[in-house]
């Protein structure tokens with residue numbers, strides 16, 4: 001099937017099998033930050049932003065993103081204003097491998113794009129669908145809130 | 156997954172979608188958010204009808220009530236000021252409890268959830284006490300009261316297009332009280348809705364999840380309160396009747412005995428919350 005998707009600002013056109021997931025499509029187009037985790041909608045390692053909303057790209061067909069704009073961690077990793085959040089996520093609880101970071105980062109970005117001053121409850125709600133396979137603990141919501149404050153100067 | 160999928164149609168109108176479903180019945184399925192379908196091991200399905208372009212992602216407030224299009228996402232129900240205003244926001248709360256992950260709620264739809272949820276569904280419980288109606292189009296177009304829709308569940312190849320929440324009196328209050336919402340659906344959840352008329356209860360609706368097929372309406376417990384004031388003793392009596400009537404199941408995550416044991420206090424809390432809301436609002 002023919003689709004057109006804007007990925008991190010790049011307009012992509014492709015002929016794909018109808019059952020190709022968005023995560024497979026993105027990885028096939030060089031977005032290696034989009035991870036294969038559980039593949040069943042439980043870990044959030046594959047989280048990307050589609051038209052402003054964070055979604056699991058493993059549970060979405062690429063065809064469903066036809067005509068839409070997709071943001072992956074590739075688009076934010078080099079932007080210094082996001083560094084405080086990335087640092088907090090990496091520092092927290094001796095994170096080991098970093099596999100979960102891109103997904104968590106995209107979930108956080110979708111939240112603060114929509115709600116520039118989220119409450120702790122909103123941060124926890126947003127991150128409830130993301131799991132760190134190494135640490136498996138509660139996310140540092142209060143630390144993330146501090147990072148959001150820090151970011152705001154550079155927003 | 157969906158290993159034999161050969162194509163996805165994206166119709167722009169309901170008649171077009173219905174024609175596709177009729178022509179290819181047997182090997183074709185409706186796709187809304189796709190959160191359930193995409194990983195389905197189904198190898199019979201060869202085609203999908205994506206209904207996201209049918210213009211069914213709406214929340215409309217009208218004099219008769221609120222109309223919710225089938226492809227409105229669960230997260231939009233959580234966020235909608237209109238839905239939050241209705242009956243103390245029980246529908247928004249229930250939509251939020253369908254799935255802990257916002258990443259799923261951002262995509263999964265009210266229609267998809269109505270078709271797929273099970274006996275623990277807090278959403279079903281909320282829709283039962285709100286007396287929702289489900290509009291379906293197929294060979295003909297018809298609306299079913301939610302209890303009949305849930306009991307039948309089959310759409311006969313039709314499309315679920317809309318949910319109607321009937322308008323409420325200003326003196327109507329409602330509450331949902333779940334227990335155990337840490338990971339998935341609540342282990343059990345009681346819902347209550349009461350309209351106050353000159354200090355006494357009218358149009359009482361009480362329901363509880365965790366039963367064989369769908370949440371159970373507790374009619375005799377409703378009768379206990381009908382026409383009476385919502386006092387402590389009346390609440391106790393209704394909760395006791397609810398406890399007696401409740402026929403819970405043993406799976407998943409909680410035993411029949413556990414559910415039975417907590418039912419009294421869940422119904423009581425739901426009614427107390429209705430009373431507190433009434434004291435605040437009325």
Ligand SMILES: Cc1cc2nc3c(=O)[nH]c(=O)nc-3n(C[C@H](O)[C@H](O)[C@H](O)COP(=O)(O)OP(=O)(O)OC[C@H]3O[C@@H](n4cnc5c(N)ncnc54)[C@H](O)[C@@H]3O)c2cc1C
Nearest residue numbers: 041185187188189190191192263264266267268270315340
């Ligand atoms: C990891 C995970 C955990 C989950 N946990 C829970 C949970 O705890 N509680 C819970 O209730 N649900 C749970 N779900 C289910 C989830 O909420 C459903 O996947 C979702 O509601 C389905 O909505 P959808 O729009 O994505 O439907 P789709 O996946 O698009 O469709 C699901 C089914 O409904 C049919 N359908 C959809 N819309 C219509 C319509 N308008 N008319 C006719 N048929 C239609 C489709 O043909 C299909 O058979 C979970 C899902 C996942 C992936």
Ligand code: FES
Nearest residue numbers: 037038039044058
């Ligand atoms: S890989 Fe998509 S949610 Fe786990």
Ligand code: FES
Nearest residue numbers: 098100132133134
């Ligand atoms: S650090 Fe390894 S998964 Fe989170």
